[in-house]
Amino acid sequence: MVTPCSPPIGWKRQQRAGAGTAMNNLIDGPYRAIAAAAILSAVMAVPAAAGRAVPNVSDAASHDAVVADLISHRAVFDMKLTDSKASSSIAGLNGRMVFETIGSTCDGFTINFRFVTQVEDSQGNSRLTDMRTTTFEDASGERFEFLTQTYIDEKLVEESKGSAVRDGETTTVRLDKPEKKTFTIGKRILFPTQHLVAMLSAARSGEAFLPANIYDGSETGEKIFPTATTIGKRIDGPDTLDAKAADADMSKLPRWPVTVGYFEPVSTGGEALPTYEMSFLLYGNGISRDVKIDYGDFSVAGKLVNLEIHDVPGCSADKAGAQ
Template structure:
């Protein structure tokens, strides 16, 4: 169950993203083209805090209660690349009254052309390190190569069209801005043991303006003029596909995605339990956007 819970940072890149979509579905070409199309509303450098709670739980989940906090910090730009710092601390109570505190901490950097990606992730349970991954990925001529340092040192190869988290986020935004309602992508974020590629599908709802979060009863008016869309992203583990029918997602992430990359109204659906996240703090960092990047 814990591994399912912490396989969620890929969009929180959008949260991801955030966490944050394959080219056969999207007709926008390279990530440079996608970035150009959203250049009018650059991704916002920001720090967002979300209070998490158990929204629904079935008996087989074994969860009687859950509370937590998620902190997501996004920085960088289309010239210098993008950095994400993410922390998610939760306290579980099982049906027998036992308590467990889990703490996921990740940092990552993705260059502006989605050609290089570096990541470090650590998961603690009751302050003991139980899982870590560290490595770097780079685009080569016909593939993407991964140099994994933790949990084991090895080199992997994945498809050239597999997307990194911010690239995935920009693809979803690109589709939304052009009126698209569905995208599909394979993504890699270095999660778990660092050797998995996940398939995703994203469903994008109707565009809205003025659907902004409230924090302590105050509307976040800085987002008033920013378009947003309800988005649901389903994550699939291709290794679990037996080819005998429709595959069940590992989990689904729903949220309201603003055109500048900020997310609100989070729902993480793991099938037999759901988590809901409410934004409790938002800091926008001043940044002077560069219209042209020097080579």
């Protein structure tokens, strides 16, 4: 899957008319978590030049090594409810998540993400939620384009579309939807796939903690989402995999248990608790499995049921020389 980014971030919003908060959280969270760690499905490579925006990672050589090992792919996860407290009002949940990444370090990278869930509450009411996201990050790591749509019971209820261009520490965002608007972000941020590379770079360097501010254009396209990633000890040696992961020759790859906490953007000080956490096993090639999203009062798990590795041509000599 992708961490992440990816995702997809996750936060609580005010209740929509006739909708439970827990159901709204399920709509809002998944992509950011996934894209953030590429984490639910499995993510792709990110341009080496993007290293300028990666916090707390080692050197450029480490970053380039991470990028070289990442692969383009399409991952499918079956999602199910694993735990639900009475306060959540969720009685049942099932769905499917699809994450696809295609690209190269010369041409840039496209992520297609879709997350469809059927949720039933304690009163027997059900809701079909369909979240669709397409993003593009150019090979320099300086331009990000996004389109995110959320459907509830086949009706479009939320859409954001726009682009972000980085110039040093400042990022300029131009929104087309939900309304035309231009604004600047004056702090250090990562785009979703850059976050994946930052996590793998940190993991390879033995770092156990990685804070990062993520911008993915979701919701209204105006929010930056603080995250905190905890990375466990590296695992080597043969791994017991399901058939799809085994087909990708992942059994001997290094891997790390990872947990990413997603926080509501706040202006006040003090210690904050994550709105939700995503945990998964992250492999050295950017693919993840054993995915779990914990929203506090309920949690869902994803099982990898299909994995396709894309054969994407590498950089030509002309393109590589132009980088």
